Amino acid sequence: MPAQTSPYAERYVERRWTSPEGLSLHARDYAPAAGPAQLPIIAIHGLTRNSADFGVIAGLMAQSGRRVLAVDVRGRGLSDRARDPMTYTPDVYARDVIALMEHTGIARAVFLGTSMGGLITMALAAIQPQAIAAAVINDVGPEVAPEGLARIAAYTGRKVEIRNWADAAAYARDINAVAFPHYGDADWEAFARRIFREDTDGRPVLDYDPDISVPIKAAGAAALVPDLWPAFKTLTSGRRTLLVRGGTSDLLSAGIAERMRQAAPDMAYVEVPGIGHAPMLDEPEARAGILTFLAGVG
Numbered sequence: 432m433p434a435q436t437s438p439y440a441e442r443y444v445e446r447r448w449t450s451p452e453g454l455s456l457h458a459r460d461y462a463p464a465a466g467p468a469q470l471p472i473i474a475i476h477g478l479t480r481n482s483a484d485f486g487v488i489a490g491l492m493a494q495s496g497r498r499v500l501a502v503d504v505r506g507r508g509l510s511d512r513a514r515d516p517m518t519y520t521p522d523v524y525a526r527d528v529i530a531l532m533e534h535t536g537i538a539r540a541v542f543l544g545t546s547m548g549g550l551i552t553m554a555l556a557a558i559q560p561q562a563i564a565a566a567v568i569n570d571v572g573p574e575v576a577p578e579g580l581a582r583i584a585a586y587t588g589r590k591v592e593i594r595n596w597a598d599a600a601a602y603a604r605d606i607n608a609v610a611f612p613h614y615g616d617a618d619w620e621a622f623a624r625r626i627f628r629e630d631t632d633g634r635p636v637l638d639y640d641p642d643i644s645v646p647i648k649a650a651g652a653a654a655l656v657p658d659l660w661p662a663f664k665t666l667t668s669g670r671r672t673l674l675v676r677g678g679t680s681d682l683l684s685a686g687i688a689e690r691m692r693q694a695a696p697d698m699a700y701v702e703v704p705g706i707g708h709a710p711m712l713d714e715p716e717a718r719a720g721i722l723t724f725l726a727g728v729g
Contacts, residue, residue, distance in 0.1 A: 445460070445509070446459070446535075449530065450511075450526075454513065455510070461489050463493055469729065470564050472489075472498070472500070472540060473542050474488075474500070474544075475545070476502070476503075478643065479626070480545070481508030482503045484545065504524050505519070505524065521547070522558065525551050525554040532562060538562070543567040543569070546571045549572075552666065553662040565724075567672075569675045570676055570683045572688065574659070574660070595635070596635055600622070602623070603619050603623045603626060609681070611707070611711075623635065660694070667698055671724070672697075672698045673721065674692070674699070675703065675710055676701070676703070677702075677709060678702050681708055701717060701720030
């Protein structure tokens with residue numbers, strides 16, 4: 432199945448803002464299509480990824496009439512790398528997002544968080560809950576399955592030798608084939624273009640600071656996900672929320688998703704069949720679920 436596209440996918444401008452300690456951070460800013468004013472969306476990617484992950488869904492959400500800011504979390508994409516790698520933590524990322532909202536004059540937004548981006552959204556709910564009008568959490572929860580956590584930790588920050596774009600596509604396939612078994616060569620080539628950039632010699636290099644793994648190694652597996660059940664309950668209390676789960680996800684197990692739904696019975700839920708961690712949100716089920724959810728949000 433070829434990757435989905437949107438006529439709005441590349442219609443964004445580069446936006447920069449400054450973190451509390453002076454890092455220059457980057458976001459893709461998608462202007463909304465004409466229509467009544469609606470709450471903007473802030474989209475936050477996963478641990479080793481960047482704003483390019485949201486190309487399709489960001490374009491569709493903008494086309495539906497919402498401004499979308501897809502961020503590059505510090506140390507990823509076009510954002511500065513942290514001076515202190517111990518600041519690569521969800522609470523610090525959340526404060527960077529607060530700085531973005533202050534910079535752009537956004538008091539409240541809908542949040543869309545994939546994996547780590549969902550954890551950042553939960554951290555923000557604990558720090559500044561009034562900033563979150565509604566939330567879409569993509570394939571993560573206030574606890575995670577240990578096997579998925581171990582898989583991600585195994586490749587995060589690992590040194591890899593990539594000579595050319597064919598190697599980059601092979602690497603992308605190697606670490607993600609379990610999640611996207613239907614992808615073909617063209618899909619993996621496109622995937623590689625999202626997670627690698629060219630260095631000064633024209634060779635692909637992973638588009639994140641390998642030191643993002645430092646806090647994880649320092650504190651062990653718990654560094655990725657502390658006890659976020661209180662933050663999850665704060666996030667879902669009196670606030671529209673949608674949980675998206677990959678049907679074969681090894682990070683958000685069916686059991687954890689069920690416990691989340693029991694803890695937040697009003698939370699909407701979409702499962703993407705045949706997809707692991709984490710859905711790209713260009714899948715028909717994910718697209719339809721998100722756009723339907725947003726239609727009920729001011």
